[in-house]
Amino acid sequence: MGKEHRKKYRVEFRKNRAPRTRDKDLTDRVLNEEEVLDDDLVREERVGGKNELTRRGTVIGEDVSEEGESPLPVVLPARHPDSRLGRVIAVQGLMCLVEDDQGNSYRCVVRRLLKRLATDQRHVVVTGDKVYFYPLPENPSEGVIETVLPRRGSISRESKGKQHVIVSNVDQVLIVSSAAMPRIKPHLIDRMIVAAEKSGVEPVICINKVDLVDRADLMPLVGLYSQLGYRVLLVSALSGFGLSALIRTLKDRVSVLAGQSGVGKSSLLNALDPDLKIPTAPVSEDTEKGRHTTTTARLYRFRFGGYVADTPGIRQFQLWDVEPEEVVNYFRDLRPYVNRCKFPNCLHIQESDCGVKDAVADGWIDERRYESYCHLVLDEEVELEEE
Numbered sequence: 001m002g003k004e005h006r007k008k009y010r011v012e013f014r015k016n017r018a019p020r021t022r023d024k025d026l027t028d029r030v031l032n033e034e035e036v037l038d039d040d041l042v043r044e045e046r047v048g049g050k051n052e053l054t055r056r057g058t059v060i061g062e063d064v065s066e067e068g069e070s071p072l073p074v075v076l077p078a079r080h081p082d083s084r085l086g087r088v089i090a091v092q093g094l095m096c097l098v099e100d101d102q103g104n105s106y107r108c109v110v111r112r113l114l115k116r117l118a119t120d121q122r123h124v125v126v127t128g129d130k131v132y133f134y135p136l137p138e139n140p141s142e143g144v145i146e147t148v149l150p151r152r153g154s155i156s157r158e159s160k161g162k163q164h165v166i167v168s169n170v171d172q173v174l175i176v177s178s179a180a181m182p183r184i185k186p187h188l189i190d191r192m193i194v195a196a197e198k199s200g201v202e203p204v205i206c207i208n209k210v211d212l213v214d215r216a217d218l219m220p221l222v223g224l225y226s227q228l229g230y231r232v233l234l235v236s237a238l239s240g241f242g243l244s245a246l247i248r249t250l251k252d253r254v255s256v257l258a259g260q261s262g263v264g265k266s267s268l269l270n271a272l273d274p275d276l277k278i279p280t281a282p283v284s285e286d287t288e289k290g291r292h293t294t295t296t297a298r299l300y301r302f303r304f305g306g307y308v309a310d311t312p313g314i315r316q317f318q319l320w321d322v323e324p325e326e327v328v329n330y331f332r333d334l335r336p337y338v339n340r341c342k343f344p345n346c347l348h349i350q351e352s353d354c355g356v357k358d359a360v361a362d363g364w365i366d367e368r369r370y371e372s373y374c375h376l377v378l379d380e381e382v383e384l385e386e387e
């Protein structure tokens with residue numbers, strides 16, 4: 001993708017740096033308390049077919065990672081007796097805001113041992129992480145994060161060869177576009193599908209403003225994506241059409257809404273849950289140089305259950321550093337034909353004896369999808385102007 005976008009993203013990143021924390025007292029208190037616990041390690045053992053967390057042979061908690069996920073690290077920091085599961089909903093400097101499953105929130109610091117374990121990561125804990133934490137007895141609204149559970153479906157950006165996670169454990173990206181004003185841009189949808197697939201997050205295509213068009217006109221597009229196995233939702237924030245289906249999709253999951261400006265992301269969130277207080281005013285730009293700041297997103301809880309992750313940068317959910325050879329892997333309609341190409345390093349653009357191009361010519365692959373593929377491989381910008 002073009003340098004323009006990357007640059008733009010970085011600027012937005014800087015704008016959103018978290019304020020410096022004023023919670024030195026809490027940090028100090030916790031660090032002192034930790035000395036006692038640091039050498040008391042917990043082992044993960046397989047007990048009765050499940051991964052159990054044990055301290056000196058006693059089962060103290062069950063591994064909550066789902067089947068097929070990477071197992072927890074073998075040695076984990078000790079569990080505090082009051083330890084419980086929570087989800088990080090925001091990271092502000094050294095503080096993390098953690099919510100338990102009842103929706104109570106705690107301001108937490110990260111245990112020092114945990115920080116030491118993560119050597120090459122700047123942020124040990126990021127928004128979206130599932131963690132074990134314990135509240136402090138002297139102030140139950142404050143706590144300490146002990147363990148971060150394995151992540152999956154993280155949205156991250158890459159800079160200088162390193163990956164920076166903006167939000168972890170995202171279940172789905174809602175690719176929001178509008179049926180009109182601005183007109184629908186299938187190439188942009190394809191681009192965001194690739195970004196979602198690369199992140200390991202399920203893309204859901206959401207076409208807003210269907211009140212402005214005849215829905216029958218959208219059917220070819222809906223059919224195309226449905227055939228590829230993607231969920232497509234037709235909605236209108238204005239008329240309320242399709243909003244109950246959208247609520248069912250968002251309920252109890254962590255979602256990101258992405259899409260170009262003006263398609264109605266804010267209007268949709270407002271229509272779904274007017275109590276959702278997502279600030280829209282741009283954060284003032286910080287020009288301080290030489291200090292690295294990473295913005296992570298923030299999770300907002302829907303009143304019907306589930307979260308939406310948001311930060312201005314995340315809405316322009318873009319491709320970061322997808323190599324040309326990699327692109328075809330994220331086009332599920334092109335992928336089956338690559339083994340028919342003569343050249344193993346075929347990019348399916350100019351090469352002869354190309355299985356993908358043959359499939360396009362024979363009508364097995366939608367031409368427009370193939371064009372999207374070519375745009376992405378050739379690093380061409382998708383038309384973004386308003387009509």
Ligand SMILES: Nc1nc2c(ncn2[C@@H]2O[C@H](COP(=O)(O)OP(=O)(O)OP(=O)(O)O)[C@@H](O)[C@H]2O)c(=O)[nH]1
Pocket residue numbers: 208209210211212235236237238239259260261262263264265266267268315
């Ligand atoms: N007709 C119609 N207009 C809508 C609908 N949803 C949003 N709009 C209008 O579209 C415009 C843009 O909506 P926003 O919600 O600000 O769009 P956004 O995607 O959040 O835009 P950014 O904040 O710039 O990313 C507003 O004028 C809305 O009133 C809809 O379902 N139908």
Ligand SMILES: [Zn+2]
Pocket residue numbers: 338341342346347348349351353354355356357
């Ligand atoms: Zn080929």
